[in-house]
Amino acid sequence: MASSLPDRYKKRLLKLSDQRITKDGVIVIKAQEHRSQEQNREEALQRLQDLIKNAICASQQRFAIALPKPRKPSKPTRSSQRKRLDSKTKRSQLKTMRGKVTDE
Template sequence: MLTLSNKVAIPDNEIELTAIRAAGKGGQNVNKVSSAIHLRFDIQASSLPDAYKARLMALSDSRISKEGVVVIKAQNYRTQELNREDALERLQALIKSAMVEQKKRKPTKPTKASQRRRVDAKKRKSQTKSLRGKVAP
């Protein structure tokens, strides 16, 4: 059971965990042991609330396919248990990040004084540059 909040949790039968061989360094062990974990989680078929599903589907994350399947490959650790925990933590972080409410942006205008300072600075810079030109005889 993956707990997201007090009221929301994902049962273990909705998360598909598969052990695969890890890529990269590992010596002779890498060819014999399936220590990496391939996690698959179907958003649409899950028991998550509709708000969670909609937010997750709206994310532009490369780990989420068009069909709404989250695919996470965990191979940072040498043991299968640590990689399984890592994959579950990453899924939990992904779902929690989708539920963070974005602050509304309040449109602001620059003050009159700041506009005046900007124009004055442009005039000074223009004056400096114009004085760098050739001197007329």
């Protein structure tokens, strides 16, 4: 059965790590709560709508159909760079001190 969702929504939904989405990209929703098939079908459709509306990305809480914000690259501050390099040199000195001791 072909999907009527736009391609960008499909791509966002397929990226979700949801156990209801198979490797083939098929969304499986099972509804067996009611005695009638029609009520179960309506409940399954409602769950599918909820999944599409409220699908949350793993890293951030955004809707699956909302477009992500573009990333603004940032530079580390000069002091943070200096701290990083200082810690690297200290670690390097510590490791060189672990070497064999020679009589010279």
